[in-house]
Amino acid sequence: xxxxxxxxxxxxxxxxxxxxxxxxxxxxxxxxxxxxxxxxxxxxxxxxxxxxxxxxxxxxxxxxxxxxxxxxxxxxxxxxxxxxxxxxxxxxxxxxxxxxxxxxxxxxxxxxxxxxxxxxxxxxxxxxxxxxxxxxxxxxxxxxxxxxxxxxxxxxxxxxxxxxxxxxxxxxxxxxxxxxxxxxxxxxxxxxxxxxxxxxxxxxxxxxxxxxxxxxxxxxxxxxxxxxxxxxxxxxxxxxxxxxxxxxxxxxxxxxxxxxxxxxxxxxxxxxxxxxxxxxxxxxxxxxxxxxxxxxxxxxxxxxxxxxxxxxxxxxxxxxxxxxxxxxxxxxxxxxxxxxxxxxxxxxxxxxxxxxxxxxxxxxxxxxxxxxxxxxxxxxxxxxxxxxxxxxxxxxxxxxxxxxxxxxxxxxxxxxxxxxxxxxxxxxxxxxxxxxxxxxxxxxxxxxxxxxxxxxxxxxxxxxxxxxxxxxxxxxxxxxxxxxxxxxxxxxxxxxxxxxxxxxxxxxxxxxxxxxxxxxxxxxxxxxxxxxxxxxxxxxxxxxxxxxxxxxxxxxxxxxxxxxxxxxxxxxxxxxxxxxxxxxxxxxxxxxxxxxxxxxxxxxxxxxxxxxxxxxxxxxxxxxxxxxxxxxxxxxxxxxxxxxxxxxxxxxxxxxxxxxxxxxxxxxxxxxxxxxxxxxxxxxxxxxxxxxxxxxxxxxxxxxxxxxxxxxxxxxxxxxxxxxxxxxxxxxxxxxxxxxxxxxxxxxxxxxxxxxxxxxxxxxxxxxxxxxxxxxxxxxxxxxxxxxxxxxxxxxxxxxxxxxxxxxxxxxxxxxxxxxxxxxxxxxxxxxxxxxxxxxxxxxxxxxxxxxxxxxxxxxxxxxxxxxxxxxxxxxxxxxxxxxxxxxxxxxxxxxxxxxxxxxxxxxxxxxxxxx
Numbered sequence: 017x018x019x020x021x022x023x024x025x026x027x028x029x030x031x032x033x034x035x036x037x038x039x040x041x042x043x044x045x046x047x048x049x050x051x052x053x054x055x056x057x058x059x060x061x062x063x064x065x066x067x068x069x070x071x072x073x074x075x076x077x078x079x080x081x082x083x084x085x086x087x088x089x090x091x092x093x094x095x096x097x098x099x100x101x102x103x104x105x106x107x108x109x110x111x112x113x114x115x116x117x118x119x120x121x122x123x124x125x126x127x128x129x130x131x132x133x134x135x136x137x138x139x140x141x142x143x144x145x146x147x148x149x150x151x152x153x154x155x156x157x158x159x160x161x162x163x164x165x166x167x168x169x170x171x172x173x174x175x176x177x178x179x180x181x182x183x184x185x186x187x188x189x190x191x192x193x194x195x196x197x198x199x200x201x202x203x204x205x206x207x208x209x210x211x212x213x214x215x216x217x218x219x220x221x222x223x224x225x226x227x228x229x230x231x232x233x234x235x236x237x238x239x240x241x242x243x244x245x246x247x248x249x250x251x252x253x254x255x256x257x258x259x260x261x262x263x264x265x266x267x268x269x270x271x272x273x274x275x276x277x278x279x280x281x282x283x284x285x286x287x288x289x290x291x292x293x294x295x296x297x298x299x300x301x302x303x304x305x306x307x308x309x310x311x312x313x314x315x316x317x318x319x320x321x322x323x324x325x326x327x328x329x330x331x332x333x334x335x336x337x338x339x340x341x342x343x344x345x346x347x348x349x350x351x352x353x354x355x356x357x358x359x360x361x362x363x364x365x366x367x368x369x370x371x372x373x374x375x376x377x378x379x380x381x382x383x384x385x386x387x388x389x390x391x392x393x394x395x396x397x398x399x400x401x402x403x404x405x406x407x408x409x410x411x412x413x414x415x416x417x418x419x420x421x422x423x424x425x426x427x428x429x430x431x432x433x434x435x436x437x438x439x440x441x442x443x444x445x446x447x448x449x450x451x452x453x454x455x456x457x458x459x460x461x462x463x464x465x466x467x468x469x470x471x472x473x474x475x476x477x478x479x480x481x482x483x484x485x486x487x488x489x490x491x492x493x494x495x496x497x498x499x500x501x502x503x504x505x506x507x508x509x510x511x512x513x514x515x516x517x518x519x520x521x522x523x524x525x526x527x528x529x530x531x532x533x534x535x536x537x538x539x540x541x542x543x544x545x546x547x548x549x550x551x552x553x554x555x556x557x558x559x560x561x562x563x564x565x566x567x568x569x570x571x572x573x574x575x576x577x578x579x580x581x582x583x584x585x586x587x588x589x590x591x592x593x594x595x596x597x598x599x600x601x602x603x604x605x606x607x608x609x610x611x612x613x614x615x616x617x618x619x620x621x622x623x624x625x626x627x628x629x630x631x632x633x634x635x636x637x638x639x640x641x642x643x644x645x646x647x648x649x650x651x652x653x654x655x656x657x658x659x660x661x662x663x664x665x666x667x668x669x670x671x672x673x674x675x676x677x678x679x680x681x682x683x684x685x686x687x688x689x690x691x692x693x694x695x696x697x698x699x700x701x702x703x704x705x706x707x708x709x710x711x712x713x714x715x716x717x718x719x720x721x722x723x724x725x726x727x728x729x730x731x732x733x734x735x736x737x738x739x740x741x742x743x744x745x746x747x748x749x750x751x752x753x754x755x756x757x758x759x760x761x762x763x764x765x766x767x768x769x770x771x772x773x774x775x776x777x778x779x780x781x782x783x784x785x786x787x788x789x790x791x792x793x794x795x796x797x798x799x800x801x802x803x804x805x806x807x808x809x810x811x812x813x814x815x816x817x818x819x820x821x822x823x824x825x826x827x828x829x830x831x832x833x834x835x836x837x838x839x840x841x842x843x844x845x846x847x848x849x850x851x852x853x854x855x856x857x858x859x860x861x862x863x864x865x866x867x868x869x870x871x872x873x874x875x876x877x878x879x880x881x882x883x884x885x886x887x888x889x890x891x892x893x894x895x896x897x898x899x900x901x902x903x904x905x906x907x908x909x910x911x912x913x914x915x916x917x918x919x920x921x922x923x924x925x926x927x928x929x930x931x932x
Contacts (some may be wrong), residue, residue, distance in 0.1 A: 018302040018803055019390040020361025024382055039193045040278045042135040044079075044243035045252050047217065051269025058083060060238035065266050069242060074250040074258075081217070082128035082229055082237035087175035088222055090164040091183060124160045125218035126174065128229025128237045134190055135223070135243065141168035141188030144225050152231070155188040155223040163220075172222065177234040184224065184232075192219060217241060252276060299389045301804050304524050306397025309811035310349050312517030313818075314342060314405035322412055330414035342406040343399070350398030354391050358382070361390075434480040440473030445865065448872040455600065455876040462873050470869075474527075474862045475520060478854075481861075482508050482515050485854040493849060497842045503830075507847045508854070511819070515851065518815040522855035522901060523862065525805030529798050529897045530863020535870040536794035537890045542603075542883035544786055545691035545779050548628045550579070551734045553695075554748060555775040560729025561752065569731055573747045574739040579626045583730035584613030584716055586723040587708060591668030591678040595658045595709050602875075603693060604654045604883055606709040610695075611669065611681075613719025614732075616643035626734065627713070632656070634663045634685035642684035647722075649681045649714040652689035654883055658709070662686065671723055679722050681714060693883075694782055745776050794893075805901065812908040816848055820912045827916060828924030841917040848909030852902040859897075864889055 041047055048069065051059045061080075069078040129135070134143040139158050156166065166172060166186055173181045229237050246255055252274035263270050318325070325338055362382050444466030453461065490504035508515040554569070561569070570580045587610050595605040619627045620640050631639070632653045642648040651661070661667060661683055668678040692711050719725065735744065752774070820827070827840055864887075871885040916924075 017357045017361040017364070018305070018800075018807055019299055019393050020357055020382070020386055021365065021803065023299070023386040023389050024361070024365060039136065039191065041273075041275055042192065042243070043133065043245065044135070045246050045274065046244040046255055047273045048242040048244065048263065049217075049271055049273055050240050050267065057085070058240040059269065060240065061242065061267050061270060063239065065263070065270065066239055066242060068262075068266070069244065074247050074255060075244055076247045077243075077245040079129065079131045079243045080239045081241045081243065082226065083218055083240045084126045084128070084229065084233045086126045086232070087173075088124040088126065089173050090166050091171040091173055124156065124164075124172075124220045124222045126229060126232060127218060127221045127223050128226045129223055130226045131243070134188070136190040136192040139189045139191050141186070143188055144223060145187075146225065152182055152184045152228055153187045153224070154184040154228075155190055156186055157192040157219065157221050158189055159192070160220045160222070161186070161189045174222070174232050176232055182232055184222065184228075190223075192221070297800065299393050301524065301528070301800065302390075302393045302807075303397045303400075305521055305804055305808050305811075306350070306353065306393055307401045308517050308521035308524065309401075309808065309814070310346055310353075310398050311401035311404065312514055312521070312811060312815055313349065314346055314402055315408070315511075315513045315517060317345070318342070318405045318408050325409050325412040326414055329412060335410035338409045338412070339406040342409050343402045346398040346402035346405075347395065350394040353398070354394035357390055357394065358387070429483060430479045433476045437473040437476030437480075440469040440476065441865065443469040443473075444869050445872075448869045459873055459877045462869065466869070467866075470862075470866065474523075474858060477861075478516055478520055478523070478858055479512060481858045482512065482519055482854045485850055485857060489853055490846075490850060493846050493853075497846050499839050499842050499846065503843055504846055504850065507819075508850055511822075514815055514819065515854070518811050519851060519854045519858060521808040521811050522805065522852070522905075523858045525801045525803075525808055526855055526859040526897055526901050527862040527866070528801035529805065530859050530894055531867040531870065532794060532797045532801060533890050533893045533897070534864050534867025534888070535874075536790065536797065536867075537888040537893075538868060538871045538885045539874060540786065540790045541886040541888050542690055543693050545694065545782050546689070548630070548689065549691060549779045550626050550732045551779055552732070552744065553777050554731045554733070556729045556731075556752065557774065560727035562727060565752075566728060566731075568751050569748070572744075572751045574735050574744050576734045576736055579624075579734035581614050581618050581626060581732055582716070582728045583732060584719040584723075584725045584728060585730050586611050586672070586719065586725060588669040588672065588723070590709075591670055594661070594667050595655065597709070603707060604709060605658055606707050609655075609669065609709045610711050611649070611719050611723070612711055612713050613716040613725075614713055615716050616640045619713070626732070629685075629687035629689065632686045632688055636685075639685035642682075643713075643715050646715070647679070647681050647718055648684035649712045650685045650687050651683050651712055652692060652710040653686050654689075655710040655712075656683075656686045657884075673724055681712065694786065741776065741778055741781060745774060748774050748776065802897075802900070805897075806904065809901075809904040809908050812848060812851060812905050813911065815851070816844065816909045817912045819847065820844060820916050824916075824919075824924045828921055828926075831921040831924060837917040841913040844913035844916060845906060845909050848905040849902060852905035855905075856898045856901060859901075860894065863894075 048061070048065065049058075050061045066078060066080055069075055129144070130146065131144075132146065134155075136157075141155070144153065144155055154172070156164070156172070161167065164172065168186055168188060170186050171183045172186060174184055175181055224232065226237050244255075246252065253276060256272050256274060259272060263272065328338065329335075444462060447462050447466045448458065486505065486508045490507070491501040494501040494504045552575075566582050569575075569582075570577050587608055589608045593599075593607065595607070597605045597607045599605075601607075614627075617640065619625065620629070620636060620643075625636075629636075629650070633656070639648075639650060643650075656662060659667065663683050663685060666680045666682045668680045670678050689711065693707075695711060739747065830840060831837075868885075868887050875883065875885065
C-alpha cells in the first residue's frame with residue numbers, strides 16, 4: 017500500500033512531465049534566447065539574427081518576442097493570491113516556478129508579440145488581433161489568470177513610465193504551464209540549488225501586440241527571444257547543430273533551446289530527483305516493513321508447528337524440502353501482499369481523488385514503476401524474511417514429534433548482543449563528529465558505513481529493550497490494569513523472535529518519525545533568535561532618518577530609553593575568500609558580511625547589557641575598550657571557526673562606494689550569536705541582499721565613516737512591555753510624522769508619506785514565525801513514516817492473534833482457576849501495550865541519535881548547514897507519535913482480546929489439548 021501510494025505519484029508525475037515538455041515551448045520547436053543576467057533581465061538580440069533566421073531555408077516561421085518588467089495587477093484590488101496560504105510554508109507548496117528570477121515570480125511579465133496564431137492552446141477567449149492595434153488588449157497565461165482571478169472581458173492594470181497606469185482588456189487565456197508538478201511526500205530539505213528551467217520565456221505573462229508593448233513601455237521593443245517553426249524534414253537537433261556556432265558568433269550569450277533540451281533539464285531537476293528519492297525511499301521502507309512482518313508471521317508458524325515439521329521429517333521429508341516449504345509459504349504471503357497492496361492502495365487513491373482531488377494534483381496512475389517496485393518490495397521482503405524461519409524449520413528433529421515443547425520466557429539477559437549493538441551504534445556519531453575527513457566523503461562514509469552499523473546495532477539492542485520493558489514496566493502496567501504481575505513477566509520473552517520482529521517493524525515507522533522531528537527541530541536551533549537578541553528591531557523606510565532625529569525614536573512610548581541603540585548598517589563583501597565560500601557555499605560560508613555600527617557602552621556595558629553575548633574568545637570589558645579605540649569588531653563564533661581567524665586577527669571588506677580601497681577590521685572578541693541568520697537574510701541588509709556570513713558589531717562612528725552612511729534606518733531596543741506590537745508600530749508612525757515638532761524637512765519628504773512601511777520585528781514574534789514555518793516542513797517530512805507506522809500496526813494484530821492462539825489452553829486454565837473475562841481481556845491488551853512501549857523506547861533511542869547525526873551530516877553537505885546545531889528533542893511532538901503508536905497497538909489487540917474473552921472455558925481447554 018505504501019509503495020502504491022507513493023510510486024503511483026511518480027508514474028503520474030512522469031506523464032505530467034511529458035505534457036510539460038510538450039507545452040513548454042508552445043507551438044514552437046526551437047527558441048532562440050538572448051543572454052540572461054543574474055537578476056533575470058535579458059539583453060537584446062541583434063536584428064541580423066532575426067533576418068538570418070527568416071532567410072534560412074529550413075525555417076518555416078521566425079516570430080520575435082519582447083519582454084518588459086512592469087507592475088501588472090488586476091483592476092480589482094484584493095483579489096490576487098500571489099503567495100501561498102499562511103498555513104502552508106512556501107517550501108512545502110508542491111512544484112516549483114519554472115522561471116523564478118527576480119521579479120518574474122511576482123506578478124506577470126509584459127510580452128510583446130505579433131504572432132498571428134496562439135503560442136499556446138487557448139483555454140478561453142481568442143488570440144490577439146492585429147486589426148485592433150489601437151485597442152489595449154492582452155492574453156494572460158492560465159496560471160496568472162487564476163492568480164489574479166480574472167477571466168476574459170476583465171481588465172488588468174499595467175504600470176507605465178511616469179507612474180501612470182493603463183487598463184488592458186483580457187481577450188483570451190492560454191494554457192501555458194507555469195510550474196513542474198510537485199512530489200506527494202517530502203524526503204529531506206527543499207532543494208538548495210537552483211530550480212530547473214530558469215532560463216526560458218516568462219511563464220507568468222501578459223501577451224500584447226508589439227504596437228501596444230511600445231505604447232505601454234514608451235520604448236521601441238527589443239528582440240529578447242525568437243520562436244521558430246521548422247519545415248518538414250528538419251529536426252530540432254539537426255537545426256541546433258547547424259546554428260549553435262553561428263548564433264554564438266552573431267550574439268554573445270545567445271543560445272537555442274529545443275524540446276529535447278527541456279526534457280533533459282527536467283530529468284536532471286531537483287523535482288524529478290525528489291520524486292525518485294521518494295519512490296526509492298518508500299520502496300526501501302516498505303521492503304523492511306514487509307521483511308519484519310512476514311518474518312514474524314513465519315517465525316510464529318514455525319514455533320507453533322514444531323511437532324508437525326517433526327512428523328514430516330519422521331515420514332521421510334528432507335531438510336531441504338522443509339526449507340523449500342517455508343520459502344514457498346513466504347512467497348505465497350508475498351503474492352497475497354502484492355495483490356492486496358495493489359488493490360487496496362489503488363482503491364484508496366481513487367477514493368481520495370474522488371473526495372479531495374486537490375490533494376492529488378498530479379493524478380493517480382498505476383504505472384509500470386508502481387507495479388515493479390511494489391512487486392520487488394513484496395517478494396524481496398518475503399524471501400529475505402523466510403531465511404531464518406526456514407533454517408529453524410530444518411533444525412527440527414524427528415524426535416521432536418515425541419515431546420511436547422515447553423515454552424518459557426528467556427531469563428538470560430543478552431549481554432553479548434547488547435554490547436555488540438552499543439559498539440556498532442557508536443560508529444556513526446564517531447564518523448560524523450570526530451574523525452576528520454573531506455565534507456563530501458563524510459556524507460558517503462556516514463551513509464554507507466555509519467547508518468548501516470547503527471541500524472544493525474539497534475537491531476541487536478532490541479532484545480534487551482524488550483526484556484527491560486517486560487521486567488520493569490510489566491509489573492507497573494499490571495498494577496494499573498488490575499491483573500496479577502506474574503502474568504506479564506514473560507509475555508514478550510516467551511517467544512522473543514515474535515516480539516523482536518513486530519517491535520522492529522513498529523520501530524521502522526516510529527523511529528523515522530522521531531528522527532525527522534529531532535533532526536528538524538535541532539536544525540532549527542541555530543536559526544532561532546537566542547536570548548542575546550533585544551526585544552525589538554525597527555526598520556524605517558526611505559533610507560532612514562538624519563542623526564539629529566534619532567532621539568525622537570528613542571523617546572517613543574514603550575521604549576526603554578537606556579536600552580536603545582541606533583545601528584549603522586552596511587552589507588559588504590570580503591576582500592578575499594575568508595570563509596571558503598568559493599569552495600562550498602553554506603549558510604555561514606558566504607562572500608559577504610553585515611557590518612553593524614553600535615555604541616559599545618550602550619550595547620555591551622552595564623550589569624544588564626542590551627546585547628547579552630556569551631564571549632567565546634576575549635572578554636566583555638576588553639572588547640568594549642577596543643571598540644572605543646578604532647576599527648575593531650565582534651564576530652560570531654561560526655565565522656571564527658570557518659575562517660580560522662581569532663582575537664587579534666584581521667580581515668578586509670570592500671566599501672561599496674570605493675571598491676579599490678579595502679578596509680581592514682581587527683577582531684576584538686568572538687561571541688556566540690545563535691539565531692543571527694534571520695537578521696542577515698531578511699532584516700539587516702540594504703545593498704547586496706542574499707545570505708551573509710554573519711553580523712559583525714563595530715564602533716558606530718567608524719562604520720558610518722567607513723561606508724559613508726548619512727541616514728540611520730535601523731534601531732534595536734528593549735521595551736517596557738506595556739504596548740503590543742501593533743501599538744508600538746503606531747507609536748513609531750507618530751514619531752516620524754511630519755507634524756512632529758522635531759521632524760526635519762528630510763523626514764517629511766522621505767518618511768511622512770510612507771510611514772506605513774515601517775517594519776518592526778519582535779524577538780518572540782520572529783521565534784513564533786520560524787517555529788510555525790518550520791513545523792509545516794517537518795510534519796511534511798513525517799508523512800511517510802507515519803503511514804509506514806499505520807501499516808506496520810497491522811502486524812501487531814497478527815502477532816497478538818498468534819500469541820493468543822498459542823496460549824488458548826493456558827488461558828482456559830486461567831479461566832478455570834477463576835480469572836474473569838475482563839481480566840483475561842486486559843491481559844491481552846497489556847501485551848499489546850508492552851509491545852508498543854518497547855517500540856517507543858527503541859524508537860526514541862534510535863531517532864534521537866539518528867536525527868542528531870543527521871544534523872551533523874547536513875552541516876557538511878547542505879547550503880542550509882554550516883552551523884553547529886544543538887540537540888533539541890521535541891518531546892511534545894514525539895509524544896504525539898508515541899500516543900499514536902500505543903493507541904494503534906491497543907486498537908489492534910481489541911479484536912483478539914474480545915474473541916478470547918467471549919470464548920467459553922471448555923472450548924479454550926479443548927483447543928489447547930488438541931494442539932498439543
